Amino acid sequence: MTVRVRFAPSPTGYPHIGNVRTVVFNWLFARQQHGAFVLRIEDTDQERFVRDALRVIEDSLQWLGLDWDEGPGKGGNCGPYVQSQRLQIYQQKAEELVSMGKAYRCNCSQERLDTIREAMRAEGKTPMYDGLCRDKPAGAVSKDESHVIRLKVPREGITTFHDVLRGDISIENALLDDQILLKSDGFPTYHLAVVVDDHMMQISHVMRGDDWIPSTPKRILIYQAFGWTPPIFIHVPLVLGADGKKLGKRHGATSVDEFRRAGYLPEALVNFLALLGWSPGEGEQQEIFSREELIARFDIAHINLAPAVFSYDKLDWMNGQYIRKMGEEELLERLIPYWQDAGLIETPVATETLPTLRILVPLVQERLTTLRDVVALTDFVFQEVAEPPVEALVGKAMTVEQSLEAILAVQRLLGGLVQFAPDSMEEPMRSLAKELGLKPGQLFGIVRNAVTGKAVSPPLFGSIQAVGRERTLKRLETAEHVLVAHIEATKAA
RNA sequence: GCCCCCAUCGUCUAGUCUGGUUAGGACACAGGCCUUUCAAGCCUGGUACAUGGGUUCAAAUCCCGUUGGGGGCACCA
Numbered sequence: 410m411t412v413r414v415r416f417a418p419s420p421t422g423y424p425h426i427g428n429v430r431t432v433v434f435n436w437l438f439a440r441q442q443h444g445a446f447v448l449r450i451e452d453t454d455q456e457r458f459v460r461d462a463l464r465v466i467e468d469s470l471q472w473l474g475l476d477w478d479e480g481p482g483k484g485g486n487c488g489p490y491v492q493s494q495r496l497q498i499y500q501q502k503a504e505e506l507v508s509m510g511k512a513y514r515c516n517c518s519q520e521r522l523d524t525i526r527e528a529m530r531a532e533g534k535t536p537m538y539d540g541l542c543r544d545k546p547a548g549a550v551s552k553d554e555s556h557v558i559r560l561k562v563p564r565e566g567i568t569t570f571h572d573v574l575r576g577d578i579s580i581e582n583a584l585l586d587d588q589i590l591l592k593s594d595g596f597p598t599y600h601l602a603v604v605v606d607d608h609m610m611q612i613s614h615v616m617r618g619d620d621w622i623p624s625t626p627k628r629i630l631i632y633q634a635f636g637w638t639p640p641i642f643i644h645v646p647l648v649l650g651a652d653g654k655k656l657g658k659r660h661g662a663t664s665v666d667e668f669r670r671a672g673y674l675p676e677a678l679v680n681f682l683a684l685l686g687w688s689p690g691e692g693e694q695q696e697i698f699s700r701e702e703l704i705a706r707f708d709i710a711h712i713n714l715a716p717a718v719f720s721y722d723k724l725d726w727m728n729g730q731y732i733r734k735m736g737e738e739e740l741l742e743r744l745i746p747y748w749q750d751a752g753l754i755e756t757p758v759a760t761e762t763l764p765t766l767r768i769l770v771p772l773v774q775e776r777l778t779t780l781r782d783v784v785a786l787t788d789f790v791f792q793e794v795a796e797p798p799v800e801a802l803v804g805k806a807m808t809v810e811q812s813l814e815a816i817l818a819v820q821r822l823l824g825g826l827v828q829f830a831p832d833s834m835e836e837p838m839r840s841l842a843k844e845l846g847l848k849p850g851q852l853f854g855i856v857r858n859a860v861t862g863k864a865v866s867p868p869l870f871g872s873i874q875a876v877g878r879e880r881t882l883k884r885l886e887t888a889e890h891v892l893v894a895h896i897e898a899t900k901a902a
Numbered sequence: 903g904c905c906c907c908c909a910u911c912g913u914c915u916a917g918u919c920u921g922g923u924u925a926g927g928a929c930a931c932a933g934g935c936c937u938u939u940c941a942a943g944c945c946u947g948g949u950a951c952a953u954g955g956g957u958u959c960a961a962a963u964c965c966c967g968u969u970g971g972g973g974g975c976a977c978c979a
Contacts, residue, residue, distance in 0.1 A: 853938035
């Protein structure tokens with residue numbers, strides 16, 4: 410069998426990480442089976458349509474490297490792949506069901522529906538349509554008046570479908586509503602459109618969140634009404650937020666685009682998502698998998714059934730792992746947009762800025778959790794730093810006078826260096842510390858505060874080199890003034 | 903309320919199908935080493951089979967109940 414799977418988002422919002430995890434599963438499966446991964450846009454809800462959602466969906470998939478074989482921008486033999494361009498198909502199919510007696514027209518008003526639902530809820534029953542129009546003679550509701558088309562769900566019996574992971578799942582038909590297939594605006598509902606499209610697009614496997622399980626029997630009935638064979642169903646567990654609820658808009662940064670902006674690498678995100686609800690099993694202890702390894706090893710049988718809580722801790726760790734094993738040139742390329750977005754460097758990058766960036770990359774590589782972390786880590790190189798408070802310039806167990814002496818000595822040392830590079834700084838600085846009767850850490854600490862404006866920074870000598878001789882000396886001078894001012898103020902008091 | 907699904911460390915999970923393990927790994931956490939800060943890296947440690955009944959020589963594993971969690975019940979997808 411040719412494997413054909415699809416991702417069928419609705420352009421009512423941006424793709425969030427829970428859905429994307431399921432997309433990853435589909436994509437891996439398609440690639441492994443040399444099948445097709447189809448992107449289909451389910452824009453049948455006119456009211457909730459979000460203008461740029463389609464673009465963001467495409468961008469997000471592209472950024473993640475989850476390429477589609479058929480769909481918007483790609484074409485294919487089963488198009489169009491946007492449901493709003495397939496309205497005649499759905500209308501025709503709905504009419505077919507009406508003429509076969511499997512569906513009927515209903516002109517009940519919204520108010521009536523609300524009323525009966527409320528009444529049923531009050532009785533403690535599942536709210537559903539009472540079937541008023543179902544029992545009317547054919548033609549009682551005119552084709553020309555405003556109406557919907559509903560499926561005539563059998564009143565008795567049980568509908569069963571097979572799920573690859575859970576086996577057979579059954580529900581009593583009496584519990585199923587006479588679902589609407591075609592809305593009064595001529596658009597299909599999800600249930601009709603998805604069945605028609607999955608069938609016409611020859612989708613072989615439907616892999617999606619298990620929140621769809623309860624509505625699957627409805628769709629089975631539609632397949633049966635048409636006399637079609639349903640696809641193979643694989644319901645995968647949902648991704649939950651830290652609060653244990655289905656991941657959604659209320660969980661903060663959950664859209665793919667936000668992960669990109671936050672500085673996560675697409676390859677790390679894909680790796681992480683693949684392992685959220687799936688594992689290679691068989692005692693495998695590897696955690697970092699290349700895209701090729703994931704494609705080769707993914708298997709449906711090892712998908713876990715319990716929902717998974719999305720936690721940033723492991724993603725952060727994994728992102729760091731990817732950053733650390735990256736080549737320096739590549740990391741540089743990837744970091745540049747973050748420096749630019751923060752306004753620390755020019756766009757495009759000036760030629761004279763590059764050497765500074767090249768100094769910084771190896772210094773930050775093992776200190777980054779996300780790419781964006783580079784901003785806070787290196788901002789002192791690109792912008793002026795605030796005048797440090799005197800406490801920051803006086804090391805532990807040191808006097809202010811000692812600090813001043815040290816700062817002055819460092820000024821002389823760095824000012825006189827022939828090569829302004831870490832290798833030329835380290836030994837003299839260590840000797841200097843010894844001469845001053847200080848531990849290296851004491852000396853380096855106050856110099857760090859003076860030059861970077863931070864108590865915590867990338868390695869000191871590389872940082873000094875990146876700041877440059879002139880600005881380093883200027884910052885040391887500022888530190889000198891702070892110390893002198895403090896000494897004089899103390900004397901005066 | 904009704905229906906459906908699920909249940910191993912705090913989190914992601916291996917092990918469950920085909921009963922016999924000191925219940926393994928990763929993240930996080932704690933301690934240590936390294937060290938110019940912070941990281942990274944290395945070492946060590948604690949923490950889990952929801953619960954009650956079966957079946958069996960033997961149950962995380964098979965069966966039933968309970969509890970807990972999640973999801974679904976639209977002219978939304």
